[in-house]
Amino acid sequence: MTETIILFLLALMILGSLIALESKDILSSVIAMGAVGFMLSAIFLILRAPDIAMVQVVIEILTLIILIRATISRDVHTVTDTRDFLPLALNMVLLFVFFIIAAEAIRNMPDFGTGLSKVAGHYLNRGLNDTGSANIVTSVILDYRAYDTLGEATVLFAALIGAITILRRKAKND
Numbered sequence: 001m002t003e004t005i006i007l008f009l010l011a012l013m014i015l016g017s018l019i020a021l022e023s024k025d026i027l028s029s030v031i032a033m034g035a036v037g038f039m040l041s042a043i044f045l046i047l048r049a050p051d052i053a054m055v056q057v058v059i060e061i062l063t064l065i066i067l068i069r070a071t072i073s074r075d076v077h078t079v080t081d082t083r084d085f086l087p088l089a090l091n092m093v094l095l096f097v098f099f100i101i102a103a104e105a106i107r108n109m110p111d112f113g114t115g116l117s118k119v120a121g122h123y124l125n126r127g128l129n130d131t132g133s134a135n136i137v138t139s140v141i142l143d144y145r146a147y148d149t150l151g152e153a154t155v156l157f158a159a160l161i162g163a164i165t166i167l168r169r170k171a172k173n174d
Helices: 002-022 026-046 050-072 085-107 118-131 136-144 146-173
Strands: none
Touching: 002 026, 002 085, 026 050, 050 146, 118 136, 136 146
């Protein structure tokens, strides 16, 4: 059942990507790419990775805000279609190959709840003794992987500062 939902979301992501590529309106392309990002966060939730899903949603919202602001603030002109059939056919073949590979990867995934990581056993068995934290997620994020968490927070902070800088510059010019 879960595999079917993930395959359905992958198909919708591919459809959204095609809409973004083939749309003649820039705003429609931006919205379609936002839909693709939100479907990816739904896949992360289905795969039981809520922390990655939350980061994906935050980045997706910031990206959509910036791109919609940049799109609406410009005078958008419709571009005439000058594409040939061969690049479109090649893109369709590549998307089909990607879909087949993704479907095979999802089909060969282990059942949910089966552990693949040998490190996870160490964290679960020794987390309380090593860190003193009863919450194993907190002990992993703040003790075992503190530098990784600091790096992720730094990337999010830099993205936020970049977004604020771009939006303020646009606001001053308007």
